[in-house]
Amino acid sequence: MPREMTSLDLKYAVEEMKVLEGGRIEKIYQKDKQIRIKVYTSQGEKELFFEPGKFFLTEYKRTSPEHPPSFCMLLRKHLMGKRILWIRQKGFERIVELETQDKILIFEIFSRGNVILCEKDYTIIMPLEVQLWKDREILPRKVYKFPPEIINPFTLELEEFKNMIKGQKKIASLLATQLSLGGIYAEEVCIRAGVEKSKKCSELSEEEKEKLFEALNSLKENVKAYIVFENNEPKDFAPFELKLHENSEKKYFESFNNALDEYYTYFEIKQAKSKSEKQASEEEEKLKRIIERQKEVIKNLEEMEEKARKKAEILFNNLDLVERIFQGLKKARANGLSWEEIKERISFDDSLEARSIKEIKEHEGKILLNINNTDIEVDFTISAIENAQRYYENAKRYKKKIEIAKQKIEEIKNRIKAEKQKKKQQEIKLPVKKKPKKYWYEKFRYSLTSEGFLVVAGKDATQNEILYKKYLEKDDIVLHADIHGAPLTIVKAQGRKITPLAVREAAEIAAAYSSAWKLKLGSVDVYWVYPEQVSKTPPAGQYLPKGAFMIYGQKNYLRKTEVKISIGVILNEEPKVYAGSVLGARAHCKYFLTIFPGDIPKNELAKKIKLKLMQKALPEDKVLIEAIPDEEFLKVIPGSGNIIG
Numbered sequence: 001m002p003r004e005m006t007s008l009d010l011k012y013a014v015e016e017m018k019v020l021e022g023g024r025i026e027k028i029y030q031k032d033k034q035i036r037i038k039v040y041t042s043q044g045e046k047e048l049f050f051e052p053g054k055f056f057l058t059e060y061k062r063t064s065p066e067h068p069p070s071f072c073m074l075l076r077k078h079l080m081g082k083r084i085l086w087i088r089q090k091g092f093e094r095i096v097e098l099e100t101q102d103k104i105l106i107f108e109i110f111s112r113g114n115v116i117l118c119e120k121d122y123t124i125i126m127p128l129e130v131q132l133w134k135d136r137e138i139l140p141r142k143v144y145k146f147p148p149e150i151i152n153p154f155t156l157e158l159e160e161f162k163n164m165i166k167g168q169k170k171i172a173s174l175l176a177t178q179l180s181l182g183g184i185y186a187e188e189v190c191i192r193a194g195v196e197k198s199k200k201c202s203e204l205s206e207e208e209k210e211k212l213f214e215a216l217n218s219l220k221e222n223v224k225a226y227i228v229f230e231n232n233e234p235k236d237f238a239p240f241e242l243k244l245h246e247n248s249e250k251k252y253f254e255s256f257n258n259a260l261d262e263y264y265t266y267f268e269i270k271q272a273k274s275k276s277e278k279q280a281s282e283e284e285e286k287l288k289r290i291i292e293r294q295k296e297v298i299k300n301l302e303e304m305e306e307k308a309r310k311k312a313e314i315l316f317n318n319l320d321l322v323e324r325i326f327q328g329l330k331k332a333r334a335n336g337l338s339w340e341e342i343k344e345r346i347s348f349d350d351s352l353e354a355r356s357i358k359e360i361k362e363h364e365g366k367i368l369l370n371i372n373n374t375d376i377e378v379d380f381t382i383s384a385i386e387n388a389q390r391y392y393e394n395a396k397r398y399k400k401k402i403e404i405a406k407q408k409i410e411e412i413k414n415r416i417k418a419e420k421q422k423k424k425q426q427e428i429k430l431p432v433k434k435k436p437k438k439y440w441y442e443k444f445r446y447s448l449t450s451e452g453f454l455v456v457a458g459k460d461a462t463q464n465e466i467l468y469k470k471y472l473e474k475d476d477i478v479l480h481a482d483i484h485g486a487p488l489t490i491v492k493a494q495g496r497k498i499t500p501l502a503v504r505e506a507a508e509i510a511a512a513y514s515s516a517w518k519l520k521l522g523s524v525d526v527y528w529v530y531p532e533q534v535s536k537t538p539p540a541g542q543y544l545p546k547g548a549f550m551i552y553g554q555k556n557y558l559r560k561t562e563v564k565i566s567i568g569v570i571l572n573e574e575p576k577v578y579a580g581s582v583l584g585a586r587a588h589c590k591y592f593l594t595i596f597p598g599d600i601p602k603n604e605l606a607k608k609i610k611l612k613l614m615q616k617a618l619p620e621d622k623v624l625i626e627a628i629p630d631e632e633f634l635k636v637i638p639g640s641g642n643i644i645g
Contacts, residue, residue, distance in 0.1 A: 005109060017087050019041055023046065028075045035128070050115060052111070055109050075105075093149070096109070103120070123142075166201055170201075189216050309395040315388035462547065468488060503558070508581040517563055598642030606637060
């Protein structure tokens, strides 16, 4: 289990959260006692994460309930769109205050944890959880009262510190509890001071107390955050180097919040996987038990079928004998003999007929015969052949039931396979995932050629301007479809010499995202030029609208470039949709198809593309494709179209 954050951990974490000050609260999420606040800051989007015992900035995406709880809705009502004035730790408490223009949000990280929304005067609007303590009440309309203040060990003078180090308590225990350092940092202070952690306070010399005081104050170090690993699993974390972890395997991070994020999220993901695996395992075991029961049923039915078929065959082979027995009984009854008299006569009769009768069940109209050492119950109210046929019918019924049971087993086996695929898909859709790193070109249309050249195109006039002003470099190639309404398209050199093949592939992209698609043209001319030929300066007396450019010098044409785009999936840790040239798709995608202008609306086309790719895919890949949202396919489709083939 992960350890909780100490007051010292919180001190270092909150110091790094100053980046939130001045930021605007964009969104608030809640799942049980987990609260997440998305803040837009001068350094981009940040997300604050709270759970009892945990408080840090996270870079992971988490799923949220479809219907937010009432407390979450209340926070949104009062805080969304507001700017954060400051965020600070309350003394050395495990309490953090976040203040906006008109509200204060208090996070209690200790004990059961709580989040309390207050007015500026600390009147409680609503807590996440109503709590009644011995010395304070967390209730709506009550004034929020902080817990009794704990000692901040970093504000103590030497003599104050010495006066605290008394009694029979072990020194590490006293530092951990009375000075709120927690076990890890209390032990670290002892190691730095060279004092045995189990030593009683009363046994400490003056020199040892002074060394402990120096060691305590040495904890105020610059951040060099890391996670300690043991057997490839996070074991601990720290904001700076600890002698305690001197010989441990460590992974370092740029910030303490990054380390906290990785540490706690590891266990969150592990718990989610464990829960998913447990549910899947329980379901699989349940289905396997059903299969075993069905196998037992089949075994019994097969025995019954075999017996019924054997009895039918014996009866068919001895119809005359059985019929003689029936006739003999009927004749005896017609002559006025009672059943008891008939049974007595049979017991003294040594004929084959008499020896074949084992028992007469006169009240049921049945006789138990023994023929060929096999007991066969027959109905003497019907003929011998009808009895044989009845056994055959029973055998056929048993066989039918066996087929149904076997079919059920196959269905269950298929369900088990489906559950395993579902489990794999749930792993893909885990409630916690690392936010993928964003690259500058992702806000534009982008693709990779078969040779790995990056192709970037604007989505509108504004993006065309940004591409030209910010990202066009001297060794790049610029393309444009020779039609009104086409994006500025760039092949990025990135230190390589751009090949003719890369230009041809980029031309496909330039053509596909031009107005030629909307006009349902089969082909369009595309030209390419060098960056120095592109200018925002129009001839004298003319005006260039936003997103338009002047091209000076020779245009190099790629005539009748087909209007089409290939769409596929790149299957890696984070499956992605690819859109680009046919050769590019062939090089980078395991599965792809090509579309051209047509009549199927974009929304429907996106679903069809995804379905077609899933149909092409292997079972293990199918679940990966299914996990990709339809919107990702929709984003790359130029317009209504048709699928080739």
